[in-house]
Amino acid sequence: MxxxxxxxxxxxxxxxxxxxxxxxxxxxxxxxxxxxxxxxxxxxxxxxxxxxxxxxLTKRERSMITIALLAALGQDDEVAMHVRATANTGASREDIREALLHVAIYAGVPAANHAIKIAKQVFEQMDAGKAA
Incomplete structure (x- = not known):
């Protein structure tokens, strides 16, 4: 810059x-x-x-919106990055689940299903990092 x-x-x-x-x-x-x-x-x-x-909007709210939009668009790497960022935004796993339920209804079950798979993988990685 x-x-x-x-x-x-x-x-x-x-x-x-x-x-x-x-x-x-x-x-x-x-x-x-x-x-x-x-x-x-x-x-x-x-x-x-x-x-x-x-x-x-709070960072928590923006986080939920962003994850839902990225999931709807099929932006897998960005979904994973923003799920990891929930450690800093205050969005809970329940918040992410609710956002992805909205994705299922408004953007399609396959998009939500894939994003849920990504979120679960990221949560497993985050949990493993805490345990280490």
Whole structure:
């Protein structure tokens, strides 16, 4: 990011780190190249700075909405990433289950079924990490 990074970008980075965790954001930043750096800047400013930083919804609520939308769109890697992020957003496993039940009705049973499979795998990984 240039020296003239916007205030929205800086706020986005704070929010992105609070939701996804420093380790994830640091990995994304380290893997960034000249090719995808503009994309990383865009999502940090737009998604994290403009949308996720708004005060009208809690991070828990945004987390539930985001997981439901990503599941409906079949964005498996993003579903997994945002399920992991629930450790930081306050969305419970029950919250995720309820969001995915909505996906089943409004976006289709196969989309919800697959997202539930992903969520279960992520929860198992998270539980194994706690036990270690």
């Amino acid at each position: 240039s020296d003239t990074a916007s205030e929205r970008y800086h706020q986005g980075m704070v929010t992105r780190r609070s939701v996804l965790g420093d380790a994830h954001v640091d990995r994304a930043q380290a893997a960034s190249t000249e090719f995808d750096r503009p994309f990383q800047e865009l999502i940090t400013e737009a998604a994290w700075g403009h949308v996720w930083s708004r005060p009208e």
